[in-house]
Amino acid sequence: MSPKQDSTPISDPETAPKTGRRELLAALGMTLGSGCIEEAQSLVSRDQATQVALSIKTLPADADPQAIRIARFLAKRLDEVGIAAQVVPMERTELLRDILLEHSFDCYVACHPGFDDPDALRTLLHSRFDAEAGWQNPFGYANLDMDELLEAQRRQSGRKRRKTLGELQHAIARNQPFAVVAFPDEIRATRTNTFSGWEEIEHLHSALGYLSVQSQDGENTLRVTIQDSRPTENLNPLSAEFRSDGTILDLLYDPVGRWIEGAVHPWLAQSWQWRSSNGNPVAEIQLRDDLWWHDGGALTATDVAFTYRFLNDTALGALESSVPSPRFRDAATLVESTTVVDERTVRIRFGTVSQEVAIKAFAVPVLPKHIWKRKRKQAEIVFKTDSPTTKALVWDNMQPVGSGPLQFGNAETRESLTLKRFDNYFLQRITTNQETLDADDDPESEPKYIERYAGKPDFERLRFVVVPSGAAATELVLNDEADATATGVSANDVRDIGRSGSVQLRVDESSSMYHVGFNARKAPFSNVRFRRAVAQLLDKAFLVDDVFGGYAEPAASPLARHDSLVEDLRWSGTDPELPFLGTNGDLDVAKAKATFKKAGFRYTNDGELLRQ
Numbered sequence: 001m002s003p004k005q006d007s008t009p010i011s012d013p014e015t016a017p018k019t020g021r022r023e024l025l026a027a028l029g030m031t032l033g034s035g036c037i038e039e040a041q042s043l044v045s046r047d048q049a050t051q052v053a054l055s056i057k058t059l060p061a062d063a064d065p066q067a068i069r070i071a072r073f074l075a076k077r078l079d080e081v082g083i084a085a086q087v088v089p090m091e092r093t094e095l096l097r098d099i100l101l102e103h104s105f106d107c108y109v110a111c112h113p114g115f116d117d118p119d120a121l122r123t124l125l126h127s128r129f130d131a132e133a134g135w136q137n138p139f140g141y142a143n144l145d146m147d148e149l150l151e152a153q154r155r156q157s158g159r160k161r162r163k164t165l166g167e168l169q170h171a172i173a174r175n176q177p178f179a180v181v182a183f184p185d186e187i188r189a190t191r192t193n194t195f196s197g198w199e200e201i202e203h204l205h206s207a208l209g210y211l212s213v214q215s216q217d218g219e220n221t222l223r224v225t226i227q228d229s230r231p232t233e234n235l236n237p238l239s240a241e242f243r244s245d246g247t248i249l250d251l252l253y254d255p256v257g258r259w260i261e262g263a264v265h266p267w268l269a270q271s272w273q274w275r276s277s278n279g280n281p282v283a284e285i286q287l288r289d290d291l292w293w294h295d296g297g298a299l300t301a302t303d304v305a306f307t308y309r310f311l312n313d314t315a316l317g318a319l320e321s322s323v324p325s326p327r328f329r330d331a332a333t334l335v336e337s338t339t340v341v342d343e344r345t346v347r348i349r350f351g352t353v354s355q356e357v358a359i360k361a362f363a364v365p366v367l368p369k370h371i372w373k374r375k376r377k378q379a380e381i382v383f384k385t386d387s388p389t390t391k392a393l394v395w396d397n398m399q400p401v402g403s404g405p406l407q408f409g410n411a412e413t414r415e416s417l418t419l420k421r422f423d424n425y426f427l428q429r430i431t432t433n434q435e436t437l438d439a440d441d442d443p444e445s446e447p448k449y450i451e452r453y454a455g456k457p458d459f460e461r462l463r464f465v466v467v468p469s470g471a472a473a474t475e476l477v478l479n480d481e482a483d484a485t486a487t488g489v490s491a492n493d494v495r496d497i498g499r500s501g502s503v504q505l506r507v508d509e510s511s512s513m514y515h516v517g518f519n520a521r522k523a524p525f526s527n528v529r530f531r532r533a534v535a536q537l538l539d540k541a542f543l544v545d546d547v548f549g550g551y552a553e554p555a556a557s558p559l560a561r562h563d564s565l566v567e568d569l570r571w572s573g574t575d576p577e578l579p580f581l582g583t584n585g586d587l588d589v590a591k592a593k594a595t596f597k598k599a600g601f602r603y604t605n606d607g608e609l610l611r612q
């Protein structure tokens with residue numbers, strides 16, 4: 001089914017227009033022959049009204065204790081206003097498959113990985129992406145006004161773009177395709193007697209973070225804990241249901257340019273130059289010399305050009321319609337064409353976007369053409385979808401060939417993953433005046449971000465150990481069976497970490513976002529007033545204290561931890577758009593029910609909320 005246009009314009013979320021049956025169907029994007037007739041009849045007929053019932057899908061307590069507690073809080077508040085709500089815990093891969101591939105949910109609670117650039121909101125919310133897999137509009141949300149804002153901001157830069165992003169944030173807050181809950185802090189433990197340099201790393205669990213730690217006494221294996229077993233079973237960078245945290249793939253695959261302190265800087269690229277063609281940006285990228293794949297092949301401009309074509313159509317034109325990668329869609333769609341100038345030079349032409357937005361396309365992982373081209377053929381469907389898929393998207397890739405500083409060593413399913421140092425990597429780690437430089441270049445020629453971050457790892461192996469919980473991760477570090485926790489632990493572990501003399505507590509802000517996602521493809525979440533009413537059942541400040549132990553920031557905007565946050569959506573004690581209808585987690589049931597009545601719903605004498 002196609003996404004439905006909101007039944008209320010974003011400019012007037014409180015006023016319900018009076019429509020007839022056919023007008024309502026038109027507003028929902030339906031026709032009597034669309035295959036959605038049963039759902040349409042349930043929307044426009046009250047003859048067989050039933051109680052509103054819905055499920056809240058999320059991870060189980062051992063996988064994400066915060067998510068399931070938010071889900072339970074919401075379910076309890078829904079029950080109080082007469083909605084039959086059920087929390088459905090699901091294994092991580094199955095949950096992401098339901099949300100990102102099959103779109104089979106009423107609503108869910110999950111942690112989104114966050115945004116490096118606000119343009120990622122375009123694929124997250126634009127109506128053109130509603131049928132695609134991955135974090136491409138999993139909500140099935142459709143609003144033409146928001147589409148226009150999403151398109152406008154990618155053409156703009158500077159102050160004008162910030163203004164449009166402000167309007168976009170207001171539109172999201174009004175229409176609630178999803179409800180932002182909080183941005184968690186990353187709580188981690190690191191041992192100080194095995195590796196050093198932890199305190200100088202901005203983001204510990206990141207490719208740059210691991211490249212920055214220094215071995216103590218010649219320690220050759222860096223041991224870290226993770227709570228996600230999926231990397232031990234699948235290392236395909238394109239698989240939506242197996243990817244949320246991309247750090248391990250960032251260690252295996254290098255990009256042309258890497259995000260460093262909020263900007264994209266050259267990585268595989270030695271440099272790039274910009275020009276304009278018909279008002280659109282064009283970049284000519286000069287690659288570094290002596291770039292190699294882990295299998296010994298040379299990395300060239302042909303691989304870079306192939307990567308962008310492949311991300312936009314993993315079938316390479318072999319099927320009637322393109323089969324894009326469900327990951328990196330927001331970046332890949334920026335590229336209009338690529339041209340190989342010579343072995344080390346590639347020219348990239350962009351569509352109607354600003355240079356400020358276009359540059360993020362450089363941060364996608366470069367794929368070896370000689371490996372991935374073989375995977376372009378159609379594959380058997382392994383999940384419910386009307387679209388074809390390719391072998392590239394269902395391949396587990398457990399013998400990955402990348403060009404990153406680490407290469408695959410071995411894996412034990414659901415137990416551990418070991419990566420080993422790639423000795424043919426393009427940078428050497430040496431120390432001159434306490435700075436890391438490229439051994440082959442003049443010290444003055446390398447930018448400071450390369451001096452600080454790049455080089456071969458100061459260890460031979462990086463071993464990820466799968467643990468069931470944050471408490472188990474903390475115990476391994478305290479017992480010197482691990483050197484650091486890669487996945488953040490909970491506030492309950494802070495006291496034990498703080499008591500140890502050889503273990504350091506790290507608390508860092510995260511761009512990850514806990515949210516409640518609504519399926520706007522079907523009732524009742526196709527109704528903007530219903531979504532707004534549900535959002536007011538979330539006491540975000542209470543949840544931050546009760547669920548996160550204070551180690552999080554409540555938020556009303558998905559850009560709350562980005563410098564483009566609009567000022568009047570900054571958190572100041574309560575949600576500035578949809579404040580909680582109660583105090584300290586306790587709901588004012590009468591007020592909440594009045595909100596649902598105002599949204600056009602009615603109640604039985606027993607207090608059950610009825611479907612419209």
